[in-house]
Amino acid sequence: MRRRLRMLMGLSVMALVAAGCGGGGGEAGGGAAPPAGGGARADGVLKLGFVLPQTGQLAFLGPPQIQAARYAVSQINEAGGVLGKPIPDLVGGDEADQAAVAQQSADRVLASGVDAVIGAAASGMTLAIIDRVTGANVVQCSGSNTAPNLTDYNDNGYYVRTAPSDALQGPVLAETVVADGHSRVAIVARADDYGRGLAKATAQALEEAGATVALNETYDPNSQNFDALVQQVRGAQPNAVVLVSFEEGTQVLKGLIEAGMGPGSVGIYGADGLRSEELPQLVAPGNPAVLAGMKGTAPASADNPQFLTDLRSFAPELTEVQYAPQVFDCVNVIALAAESAKSDDPAVFKDKIVEVTRDGTKCTTFTECQRLLANGTDIDYDGVSGPLDFVPAGEPGTASIEVYTFNDQGALQSLRTVQSASAK
Incomplete structure (x- = not known):
């Protein structure tokens, strides 16, 4: 999931993948011997x-x-x-x-x-x-x-x-970007296992589809200021931006919109971490159309x-x-x-x-x-x-990946579900 992650603790519906639910740092193993038993x-x-x-x-x-x-x-x-x-x-x-x-x-x-x-x-x-x-x-x-x-x-x-695995979501996200006619893409992602993994899978699929990855940058999700990141995106001159984030993505989106790079100017795409009914209200309270046209992907649960x-x-x-x-x-x-x-x-x-x-x-x-x-x-x-x-x-080994969007009223809508299969 297919799935929604809430953006802030206490707010509803933010989807992770996921987690992609990949947040958190942490060294593998933790450095201690496992307990017996x-x-x-x-x-x-x-x-x-x-x-x-x-x-x-x-x-x-x-x-x-x-x-x-x-x-x-x-x-x-x-x-x-x-x-x-x-x-x-x-x-x-x-x-x-x-x-x-x-x-x-x-x-x-x-x-x-x-x-x-x-x-x-x-x-x-x-x-x-x-x-x-x-x-x-x-x-x-x-x-x-x-x-x-x-x-x-x-x-x-x-x-x-x-x-x-996000190895199954990345190709669907890339296919969505390319199918919308975008050929020069900037990717910005959380500097954690989730962000790096999905960014890598998406970049690889974009390049295999003939698109140019003009920027593939990770960032500290605990940062208090994303101005430098926004300037990097702007300097790459993309016609589409892929953002792999959780709740901090609201700040990145605000920065992109203020820099003239909102969904009305370039293609804006998210993933499961931004699949939230609350997202437009968090980015621009009182302006539900701010993210109209933004799209994204997320693992989809069976319709149950x-x-x-x-x-x-x-x-x-x-x-x-x-x-x-x-x-x-x-x-x-x-x-x-x-x-x-x-x-x-x-x-x-x-x-x-x-x-x-x-x-x-x-x-x-x-x-x-x-x-x-x-x-x-x-x-x-x-x-x-x-x-x-x-x-x-x-x-x-296979996954149903949902493609979602936000309409002119700021409502989250599911566009379609795509099947993605592992090469293994």
């Missing part, structure tokens, strides 16, 4: 935990993901649980958009003896904890990580994600209104549902892998994760899939976020 203490009970944003810049992404995980557990337990036993209450930790906090949370969750961890939401925060989690022989599944560098990460098969209705019945306080379908699918894939392996030991069921998402009899609920597995039938779980069809790296 985890799934090595397999006891027939599948135990799950999460490391998701409850505070910090991405706190708005926490509730939909946490509640989606809890909802999935409730559905599984109503069906009799995994291996005949209910999944206990989730053990939670805050990623907080800070590597040190995410690492401490991961340590606490792992110390509780979980078999799998849901999260982190941001790719940067996953890179801060992935060695801790997978190094403890515990499965990790994110529903919103989109950074391409996670595809080939050395995780021994313990890390998977239900969100598509019944799931969203059911989720909101389970968690009535939810306002944002971004990446909820993907996290719901994370929990189900893990549970079905354990059922298929007949074990809650991550070292055993991790090898079934890819298998339960492809090349079998299609099923769409835990109950349906569990029944097939009990009869010795190979399954192909199609989730509430859409068909997963994992590639060997443990991520979707």
Whole structure:
């Protein structure tokens, strides 16, 4: 997702990918030895935990993901649980958009003896904890990580994600720019795993389509002033600008408009981090037409209104549902892998994760899939976020990417959905 990220904590609907949900810095591994235990203490009970944003810049992404995980557990337990036993209450930790906090949370969750961890939401925060989690022989599944560098990460098969890589979104974003007749493009992106990854994929696809990438610049998302960045864009003399950002993108857009480079003068394109109904109001309060004509792309969830209705019945306080379908699918894939392996030991069921998402009899609920597995039938779980069809790296091999725009009234509209497939 397909998906919306809220721009500021407390505001609704900003989509990440995503995350692309790739925000956050964080060094891979975190520099500490993983705690002992985890799934090595397999006891027939599948135990799950999460490391998701409850505070910090991405706190708005926490509730939909946490509640989606809890909802999935409730559905599984109503069906009799995994291996005949209910999944206990989730053990939670805050990623907080800070590597040190995410690492401490991961340590606490792992110390509780979980078999799998849901999260982190941001790719940067996953890179801060992935060695801790997978190094403890515990499965990790994110529903919103989109950074391409996670595809080939050395995780021994313990890390998977239900969100598509930005390597699949970049070509669609580039195709959208070129199809609109633009041939000289400036790309500006957050200097983090999400920004660099999507910028690289987009630049490569633009050049393969014959366009000139006049500027490909990253910036510090914590900067208080983007004037120099705007001047770099202006100096490149592009006829289109691609902006890969989160909430700080509102300031960049204001600067571009003030410099005479708004959507009325050049093509302006965003990605999942700017897919927000609030964006025009944040950029120019009282002037909803300010971004008329701006376009962008974002991972699209399957059109599944019944799931969203059911989720909101389970968690009535939810306002944002971004990446909820993907996290719901994370929990189900893990549970079905354990059922298929007949074990809650991550070292055993991790090898079934890819298998339960492809090349079998299609099923769409835990109950349906569990029944097939009990009869010795190979399954192909199609989730509430859409068909997963994992590639060997443990991520979707195809993705539905939405192309969106803002109309003259400032309303966010979906133009079309494009299928994008991995070369792997």
